[in-house]
Amino acid sequence: MQEPRLTPTSYIVLGLLEFAGRSSPYDLKRLVAESVGNFWMLQHAQLYTEPARLAAAGYVTEEREEEGRRRKLYEITDAGREAMEEWRRAPTGSVSELRDLGLLQLFFGSAPERLAPAQIEAHREKLAEYEALRERDTGAGPRGPWLALEAGIRAERSWVGYWEWVLAETG
Amino acid sequence: MQEPRLTPTSYIVLGLLEFAGRSSPYDLKRLVAESVGNFWMLQHAQLYTEPARLAAAGYVTEEREEEGRRRKLYEITDAGREAMEEWRRAPTGSVSELRDLGLLQLFFGSAPERLAPAQIEAHREKLAEYEALRERDTGAGPRGPWLALEAGIRAERSWVGYWEWVLAETG
DNA sequence: CCTATCATGTAATCCGTTACATGATTAT
DNA sequence: ATAATCATGTAACGGATTACATGATAGG
Incomplete structure (x- = not known):
């Protein structure tokens, strides 16, 4: 032990x-x-x-x-x-890194006009998944998971917005 | 080899x-x-x-x-x-996980009123860092890094907004 | 009955982290 | 000079991924 x-x-x-x-x-x-x-x-x-x-x-x-x-x-x-x-x-004061593969590719010169659409679609899918989860969530049960789900939804929305911005910025 | x-x-x-x-x-x-x-x-x-x-x-x-x-x-x-x-x-269609320690603690029942302030402060700091970086960025040099920086800024803003929401929701 | 998928687990590999160490510069 | 920090590297450990394997259940 x-x-x-x-x-x-x-x-x-x-x-x-x-x-x-x-x-x-x-x-x-x-x-x-x-x-x-x-x-x-x-x-x-x-x-x-x-x-x-x-x-x-x-x-x-x-x-x-x-x-x-x-x-x-x-x-x-x-x-x-x-x-x-x-x-x-002991609440952590650390913030996590993005560590996103798509972002890494963008950083190192992948073509935005090919990368962004793929990312937008993937993030939209994930977003839809989360929103479906929230539909089904009755609000009973522990509060933590419900609160955490909102983080996922916001993160995905943010990503979609970001990649759309990339498209607009470079297109 | x-x-x-x-x-x-x-x-x-x-x-x-x-x-x-x-x-x-x-x-x-x-x-x-x-x-x-x-x-x-x-x-x-x-x-x-x-x-x-x-x-x-x-x-x-x-x-x-x-x-x-x-x-x-x-x-x-x-x-x-x-x-x-x-x-x-080969642009990736994968999306990264949040893998955020604070979110994990929230998920498993940490007290939001203690966790959220710590997270808000940490994310604000990181956000300020990124914005300072953008100030200094002349826009010369490769495009990738400049585009990637915006992702960091948006992500941090999103996190700040999220934790404020958590506070409001649970406070 | 046969086959696909689910369920259950072990083993090997490898990457990433942590710890250890020491040689050069710089500052006081 | 001496301490502190920067620069440069190696070694050990351990957690995470991948591969391997097989027993059970369900569907056709």
Whole structure:
């Protein structure tokens, strides 16, 4: 029971286990896909290795089904809950980088008149996805995901506007 | 002379070598810091290992100063230029994830009234930085960086607006 | 029944980060 | 001179992606 670093991945796993209770890696995979994965995707392999790491550190417990598929099931411990609480209490003052591939290509001289349309379409699609999600959101359930969704919507709108500006500016 | 994957890091190094000509890792470090690093930062160690990787694959040449500091100097090859051209010609249709730590904390229940102010301040600072950069930009030089800067400005404005919205929505 | 897809997991590789180290300049 | 900072690099570690693999379920 050593203490590995807690990464964003760790907090995603812990947070989901806190919310959903005992879950298998595959359960986590589905949870991620329909929630936090919208702005922070994880590979499915991470959802097998990360809980194992967390178990070694005592933040979650691991048990194995005796019958059937013999899946591994994870559950958050008090130590895990405490780690989440501590993390929540220390609001980050960091801002993330854009790290956008399309922008990188533009920076290094890709032709805007080819790049921009592709980006506009992709961002419109993503925007539509988010708006559909908001339609379905009843507003019940935790507040965080609902608030976060708005960030996604605004970001996509901003991107669409930006690439349209690029077109106008260079066209 | 094998063929490693070309990652975004690779294209940043290739692109800078293409633009600036023969450079040492430290030259690259400074170049990154004042240009592309504004939206895609690299650790300085990568600017030593990545050119070495690229050299092994024939995309750049490596030579060593005979005197003084005996620095390594890298220069892009024709193969490297071609790789850049090919990359530029294939505009990406992918959109990046937000992957924002603050948003993750909000998603998992951090108190908005503590998180939002910290984020607003951080984003305002970044925004001011970008706007200062634009002041200094004469508009000479390549178009890409100038266009990319606008993306940063818009993104920061969007974030400030978002967190203010969060405050209003939850306050 | 057969095949496609879902579900479940492990292993290998590799990139990126962090840590370590030391030689040159510049400032005081 | 000496301290501080800049410049230059290597090594170790670890997390993340990719590849590999196979068992179960459902649809045709």
